[in-house]
Amino acid sequence: MGYVAFEDTRNRTQGPPQKRYVRTTANDAVTGAAPSRTGAVAARASAPADEAYFTIPENATLVGVTAMTSIIGRVPIDGRVTDPMQFKAIVGRENLAANGWELPDDLAGMIVTGVAIGDMALSCSEGKIRSATFVFNDGTIRTVSSRGRSGGGSGASGDLGFISDRHGNPCIMGKFVTNAPAYLTDIVGAKTLGVASQAFADAARLVTQRGDGSTTTQIMDTDRYVMGQAVSGATDEFTTWLLSRLKNSFDAVVTPAGHELVVHLDQELQIDKTVGARRIAHRTQTSPNTARGGFYGLE
Template identity: 45%
Template structure:
């Protein structure tokens, strides 16, 4: 029995050991096979490998590439963080500058208010002192005898000296007793005007001579601002030569205003009044008064001797000089302002706009000074030169014709004004 059991033991023992080892090794190999796919690189298409930049690379190259990209991402992230920090620091600096500007502005306003208050108080003190001086210089309006009768003072304060009216004082006069009613003499009524002549409507007076130059300003936007006046002289011979016989009239003076036509280079004249002088010196101006609501009533117009209603003349304009000077001044001022603005920074925050000088202060001040000076010069030129001037000029002495559009009634005023009054000499002195 013993040999048989030992033989069985020798056979079963190796089998049991083998099974035990096999059972122990089997889970390890399974885990190994399960973990091995995780170490393998996932299968990617060529396009995906090309997009990632790892086509044809080994796993080690791929890992190195990824590590380099991560380092680049970290550097970019650090740059962004540093930029954000610089922006925050700049924002803090701008806020500090804004607070400084606000405090300076408040301080300037407070100083100006204090200065204005001091000036106002000083002016008030000056007025009060002036009033005191005037009141001190005012004489006392006290009548003789202090304005009191001797009985009005108390008994214990009766003065020892009493006021007596001087003997040579004029006695009081009652004007009501001396007033004598006087009978007013009625003045004779003025003599009525004597109708002498009538210049009919559409009458023409040729041969007139322009005493002044005809300067016609060209209308701007359909209106003539500040038109120039003119005068014409019509002699007695001219009135007679036109078929109008006015033997008692020595001559006439025509007044009116002129306007220009730039396209035709001519001057249009509108007649507003005519003054006739008689041989005895009496003058008569027609019309005596304009129509209600009109400052100047047009009674005729001018033409040249050939009948042109617009008298040819010479063009005059300052557009070249005016526009050139304005262009240079305005352009230089804008350039100086832009140069100054280039040294400042404007920040918009919470709906408010804040501007601060962030560049060279000297250049900013220089640009502001030049821009302000050029702006003042441009304003001065606008005020003194007014505006662009276009006009047509006709020299004096030009012969023109007068065309009447209204009938003129020439009446003789017996008591009217005269150019010269003959004063009778009266003898004087002792004989």
């Protein structure tokens, strides 16, 4: 084990080349040459690294967030929510870290997305943040997501945070929407009609029980019996269809878009400009405003 010297030319404009040493095998150190393995090590040492710009700490508070979409929270059925609906919000300029520190104004315009879960008793929705996207002035995209996506972003385990209203309530008030009364009215009416039709058909039969325990059934009024059975069968099919439709319906709490929110972060967000990250536009832009990016419509 030894060291091989090589010249670091990354900061040539700031001064003369600096000599650095890279650890390698004993044979390479004796020869003093830089073989392919040593060259690979040197290349990795001189490779560009991700550049850190902002750090949004855990427990930071993003104030003045505006909901870009309606917050529709599905009410859980048996404690589970199937396919919860997503919402999107845009971050404002007033953001707090801790101990009086304010986050930079550059974070204004960052987009966050999440899912909502409704509460029937309180007529409100709980929102959980799943991802956040920040775009640098040169169009470089940085996405921090709890969904574990790659490509210009980083994955995290668990939700990134939650939302509250401007008064700190973690459940966003909305309008409770349900179609249960209409379904229940139809089901009760169909069941009642089915029972009445069956009784109407049974009244047209004469059932006689013999001494040996056997019974005989005699149709006294054929038209009445057929009509009752037909209506009873139709109502049973209608009730079955209603119940199957009821399984696919859900109750929800709806909050319209434009509601003022506050984002509370549960994880640290590292806004870094990664090497080779995707950009909004990769070709050379002629317009200065297009090249640097702008907060169009965000003021």
